Amino acid sequence: MTEQAVDEAALGRWLEANVDGFRAPFTLEKFSWGQSNPTYRIAAASGDYVLRRKPFGPLLPSAHAVDREYRLISALHPLGFPVARPYAFCGDPGVIGAIFYVMELVLGRAYTNGALPEFEPAKRRGMYEQLVDTLADLHNVDPEAAGLGDFGKPGNYFERQVARWTKQYRDSQTDDLPEMERLIEFLPKSLPEQSRVSIVHGDYRIDNVLFADGKLTAVLDWELATLGDPVADFSYLAMQWMMPADGTAGLAGLDLKTLGIPSLEKVVQRYSARSGVPVAGQLDWYFAYNLFRLAGIVQGIKKRVIDGTASSAKASEMAERVPMLASAGWSFAEKARAA
Numbered sequence: 001m002t003e004q005a006v007d008e009a010a011l012g013r014w015l016e017a018n019v020d021g022f023r024a025p026f027t028l029e030k031f032s033w034g035q036s037n038p039t040y041r042i043a044a045a046s047g048d049y050v051l052r053r054k055p056f057g058p059l060l061p062s063a064h065a066v067d068r069e070y071r072l073i074s075a076l077h078p079l080g081f082p083v084a085r086p087y088a089f090c091g092d093p094g095v096i097g098a099i100f101y102v103m104e105l106v107l108g109r110a111y112t113n114g115a116l117p118e119f120e121p122a123k124r125r126g127m128y129e130q131l132v133d134t135l136a137d138l139h140n141v142d143p144e145a146a147g148l149g150d151f152g153k154p155g156n157y158f159e160r161q162v163a164r165w166t167k168q169y170r171d172s173q174t175d176d177l178p179e180m181e182r183l184i185e186f187l188p189k190s191l192p193e194q195s196r197v198s199i200v201h202g203d204y205r206i207d208n209v210l211f212a213d214g215k216l217t218a219v220l221d222w223e224l225a226t227l228g229d230p231v232a233d234f235s236y237l238a239m240q241w242m243m244p245a246d247g248t249a250g251l252a253g254l255d256l257k258t259l260g261i262p263s264l265e266k267v268v269q270r271y272s273a274r275s276g277v278p279v280a281g282q283l284d285w286y287f288a289y290n291l292f293r294l295a296g297i298v299q300g301i302k303k304r305v306i307d308g309t310a311s312s313a314k315a316s317e318m319a320e321r322v323p324m325l326a327s328a329g330w331s332f333a334e335k336a337r338a339a
Contacts, residue, residue: 006040006096011051014095015042018088019102022046036223036301037066041105050084053100054093055309067091068151069222070101072199075146082134082209082218108210108217114240114249114261116206121260123214128262129270130216131206135237136274138219139198139230148199152227157194158289161228162187165296172303179326183292186333192285195277198230204237205249230277235286238264238279242287284336291329298322 008028015022026044028051042049054066073083084103091099116124143149153160166184201208202224210218241264243250256263262270268280302319 011096048105050103050105054098056097072222072225075148084218106218108212110207112207113247114206114251124260132267132270136271139275141199143227157228158191165293169296169299172300177326179330182330194229195231197227200228200233201225204233234271235283236290284332288329288333291325295322295325
């Protein structure tokens with residue numbers, strides 16, 4: 001299925017009317033990243049911008065919330081937190097076929113390989129320390145003071161999330177996976193107590209931040225952000241150390257000391273010291289939950305591949321990972337159950 005093109009003439013009129021200082025002419029180029037919400041570079045006479053929109057076509061009800069992304073970065077940017085400057089939001093799908101927003105193009109690059117082979121050990125260590133510190137700083141932002149007190153629902157975050165991702169998985173289910181069924185039964189019966197309520201990113205990992213010469217310049221991809229338990233966010237990042245090193249974010253099997261990358265133990269200590277949230281010795285349940293959630297997300301991508309609405313060329317390849325994620329999630333659930 002050929003993807004529907006953006007109406008560039010209509011977009012240009014909207015940009016001139018809504019983005020301060022915008023001047024045509026401009027070109028529009030789609031980034032290869034932005035798995036869930038298609039993302040474009042706008043190169044205009046007035047400078048470069050980024051456009052992020054919902055996918056075209058039928059979608060699950062709670063997915064692709066670019067309006068929530070825009071609200072969040074609008075709240076965080078004035079606090080000095082590293083996010084792109086927001087410029088304007090368009091809630092009218094009639095302009096280009098889907099709602100969208102425009103933000104600044106931040107200098108920097110996302111690194112998909114967690115081993116960071118382009119860098120020397122000291123630089124790698126610094127990059128990982130910034131990655132951890134930035135997440136701790138996010139969790140220390142007061143949601144009420146940032147104007148985000150109503151950004152998430154009250155009650156136990158994990159109870160809501162397990163229910164949400166169970167529903168998302170059911171809505172896009174294409175296969176019968178015994179490990180997913182076991183997780184759907186186990187997780188609601190074993191919920192941990194919530195540590196505190198923080199802004200959580202929901203997809204925080206090395207390839208969702210930008211670095212420029214080793215300095216973290218922006219956190220990207222806020223689609224899954226909400227108010228919830230900061231341990232959910234940290235444990236999702238910590239899974240990098242548990243997943244196999246295959247050229248993506250995973251680090252398991254690498255000689256971290258030689259590479260200059262902090263061990264998981266060191267990362268746990270650093271995060272807890274900066275955030276005030278204790279996480280040592282309690283990660284197995286959270287790993288099971290995060291892998292279950294990731295399986296639900298990837299299952300949604302798989303369904304969109306089948307329906308012909310998937311955004312990325314890599315979507316079909318990603319869709320094959322659902323059984324592996326479910327199996328890994330259940331293995332951590334068994335460890336948590338035995339603890």
